[in-house]
Amino acid sequence: MSYEVELKAHVDDPITLKHDIEQQPGIGEVCCEEKDDIYYxxxxxxxxxxxxxxxxxxxxxxxxxxxxxxxxYKSLKDGIEVNEEVEFLSSSDQAEYAHAFFLSLGYEVYIRKTKRGYSYDWAFDETLSPLHIELVEIASLGWFLEMEFVLETAERVPYARTRLLEVLSLLGVPQERIEERYYMHLLKDFS
Known part of the structure; x- marks a missing residue:
């Protein structure tokens, strides 16, 4: 089990922010990504x-x-999430079968989320895991900057929270732009 320490913030100018991210010393290569989520x-x-x-x-x-x-297992404080998660991977051809399996157990689709954009890894702090950054468009919600550290233990959570806020400031995104609600709740409000 790992601990994710993450935040997301609304973005008004994704083109400029993408440029600013890519100009940071030590930033990794850009990776294009698409993610389609179903919450049950x-x-x-x-x-x-x-x-x-x-x-x-x-x-x-x-x-x-x-x-x-x-x-x-989620918790949220001042717009910064600290999540414990349990997860595993499967080949992409198993998605349809997994979906049918969950529905057969009585679960319902709570919400769907589509995310498309760019991701980066940045060795921003030697004492933490690489910072994972995503600049993504969430269908019907707009553009967001997401940043997270993945930690093995909870002891470093406060320090990781501080470092996230420092990077947010470094990239010129005001703390007032942090979105404190989970995407699934934002999407539910629009459905």
Whole structure:
């Protein structure tokens, strides 16, 4: 099990921000990505887990991927998420079977989310895992900057939170742009 320390912020000018990210010293190569998520819940309840079809590549014309199954134990403080997660991968041809299996167990589709954009890894702090950055468009919600550290233990969570806010400032995104709600709740408000 790992701990994700992450934030997401609304972005008004993704082209400029993409340029600014790519100008940072030590930033990794850009990777194009598409992610289609289905969140499952029992009737009338909050979602329990997610099925994600994810595709990555050097361009949007050359993507390949897999299916990721994720169960998160979530917490949120001041717009920064700290999530414990349990997950595993399968080949992309298993998505349809997994979906049918979950529906057969009585789960319902709570919400679907489509994300398309760019991702980077940045060795921003030697004492933490590489910072994962995504600049993505969420269908019907707009553009977001997502950043996360993945930690093995919870002891470094406060320090990782501080470093996320420093990077946000470095990239010129005001803290007021942090979105404190989960995507699934934002999407549910629009459905």
């Amino acid at each position: 819940a029992l009737a009338g309840q909050e979602p329990l887990f997610r099925l994600r079809m994810e595709r990555f590549g050097p361009s949007f014309q050359n993507l390949s991927g897999n299916v990721r199954f994720t169960r998160k």
